[in-house]
Amino acid sequence: MEIGISTFLETTPDPATGKVISHAERLRQAVEEIVLADQVGLDVYGVGEHHRADYASSAPAVVLAAAAAMTKRIRLTSAVTVLSSDDPVRVFQDFSTLDGISNGRAEIMAGRGSFIESFPLFGYSLDDYDELFEEKLELLLAIRSSEKVTWSGSRHRPAINNLGVYPRPVQNPLPVWIASGGNPESAVRAGTLGLPIVFAIIGGMPERFAPLVALYKEAAARAGHDPDKLPIATHSHGFVGETTEQAADLFFPSTQAQMNVIGRERGWPPYTRATYDAARSLRGALYVGDPEYVAEKIILLRKNLGVTRFFLHVNVGTLPHREVMRAIELLGTKVAPIVHKELARIETKE
Numbered sequence: 001m002e003i004g005i006s007t008f009l010e011t012t013p014d015p016a017t018g019k020v021i022s023h024a025e026r027l028r029q030a031v032e033e034i035v036l037a038d039q040v041g042l043d044v045y046g047v048g049e050h051h052r053a054d055y056a057s058s059a060p061a062v063v064l065a066a067a068a069a070m071t072k073r074i075r076l077t078s079a080v081t082v083l084s085s086d087d088p089v090r091v092f093q094d095f096s097t098l099d100g101i102s103n104g105r106a107e108i109m110a111g112r113g114s115f116i117e118s119f120p121l122f123g124y125s126l127d128d129y130d131e132l133f134e135e136k137l138e139l140l141l142a143i144r145s146s147e148k149v150t151w152s153g154s155r156h157r158p159a160i161n162n163l164g165v166y167p168r169p170v171q172n173p174l175p176v177w178i179a180s181g182g183n184p185e186s187a188v189r190a191g192t193l194g195l196p197i198v199f200a201i202i203g204g205m206p207e208r209f210a211p212l213v214a215l216y217k218e219a220a221a222r223a224g225h226d227p228d229k230l231p232i233a234t235h236s237h238g239f240v241g242e243t244t245e246q247a248a249d250l251f252f253p254s255t256q257a258q259m260n261v262i263g264r265e266r267g268w269p270p271y272t273r274a275t276y277d278a279a280r281s282l283r284g285a286l287y288v289g290d291p292e293y294v295a296e297k298i299i300l301l302r303k304n305l306g307v308t309r310f311f312l313h314v315n316v317g318t319l320p321h322r323e324v325m326r327a328i329e330l331l332g333t334k335v336a337p338i339v340h341k342e343l344a345r346i347e348t349k350e
Helices: 023-039 060-068 088-102 126-145 184-193 206-222 244-266 273-279 291-305 321-349
Strands: 002-007 044-047 075-078 106-111 148-151 160-164 176-180 197-200 232-240 287-289 309-313
Touching (some): 002 023, 002 321, 023 060, 044 060, 044 309, 088 126, 106 126, 126 148, 126 184, 184 197, 184 206, 206 232, 206 291, 232 244, 232 291, 232 321, 244 273, 287 291, 291 309, 291 321
Parallel strands (some): 002 044, 002 309, 075 106, 176 197, 197 232, 232 287, 232 309
Antiparallel strands (some): 148 160
16 A cells, blocks of 8 residues: 655645745745655655646656655656646656656656646647547557557647657656546546556545446456556545644645635635535545544545555645645654554455
């Protein structure tokens, strides 16, 4: 069971002071966070791609590469790469370069993106949302499988005729995950291709994703893959504090502020403390509490979904950097050991 961190490098206004840190400062903080995550034994750190003023993460591979030379063990992944609006050749080159710098610790998490700012920015139409992803994933996997690439092309991208794509990665193959917010078609696609999958679980009850896990495994088996060997990850918002009350009170204001910003864009109802507290319950999607409580929720997730990797998305809105660093420290030194010890005990009995 791998445990790690994901972030979008938030630069939202501080809910108490209104202060906004610069993108440059947030980027430097991210490198410090990754270094600490490596030091406290976490397994993976992911940076999501966004093209908005309230996030500093438009180039995840660059951020991860800055930390790669300062870390030794932690795996470094996008969370996600918006493949539909990017060029698969460039994506592969970026992450293959990261793989070389990190000596084999890079991963790509490919998704269609729940935010749409990159589409007009790079000249794509949202009418082609699904088609773009399918075509570009096909090309990315072709580049991954062969040094020289021949691809027929489409109306979205010119053909490639027996051209090399460099540098080649240390890992062969370079890991590519499919990210899904709960779309059954994504689960079937990932299973059919034999690719690991990440489910973003940010609302409702995590156990409701069990049918999607089953769908994923069934598709994998039908395509001739061993579903028991395919990694399954989840990504959920959360925060670890010294006490559950402290964690809840620290994480709420910035979470509420940013969820209401996104909610106004998407027509969601206002995000209230009651909504938040309900999501913090044992069967809810928020992993907020002291180390023992967060560990208990991760163990329950493992029992219900069989996940092999868990991402805690620590920032939803801007939190003080010292608090984020402390949460990372607690996740690595307190939460992860509890989870590993308890799962070893449970699964040895089984």
